[in-house]
Amino acid sequence: MMNKSYFALVLGLFSASSMAHTALMACYDEGNGYIMCEGGFSDGASAEGVEVRIEQNQSVVMQTKLDEFGEIYFEKPQSDFTVVLNAGEGHVVYVNGRDITE
Template sequence: MKKLLFSSFVVALMSSSALAHTALMSCFDNGDNTVTCEGGFSDGSSASGVQFTLIQNGKVILEGKFDKDSTFTFKKPEGEYEAKFFAGEGHEVVVKSKDIAQ
């Protein structure tokens, strides 16, 4: 019985911690034809190593991962595009180019 209670407690603890943070990303135009996106989680966790994708006209034009500082810098493409932070199901953020300011 103690084993069952302990297992239930561990599962409940893992479930609550999995829901305890939200993915966040903001992007800004550097004014030199590059854009930097900063990612992270609402609990302060780093986005280092998290997947970054740049999408234009429904096609992936650039893929990479956030660096040790949780940033990703890319050359600004011509036209409209979307920057996507993807850390797994339920942890995805998309920023449209029209929402990126200098």
């Protein structure tokens, strides 16, 4: 029979590992016609090379990756858009362009 404390420890480890790194992204209007977004993970890990898409009307208008600083800069689209950070299964972040301010 499995020891109850061992079971609790194993369950705790699985829970901690599933929440160990949540993808994060913040975007800012630079005030000069450009948007800057920075991404990372809640455990402090770099998001360098993680895929980012700019979508308008459910179509991808730009696809790139975060640079060595975990950032991207792009020209602000004239109409509604969404920035999507795709760090893999369960790690997708959406930022509505309307929520991006100077």
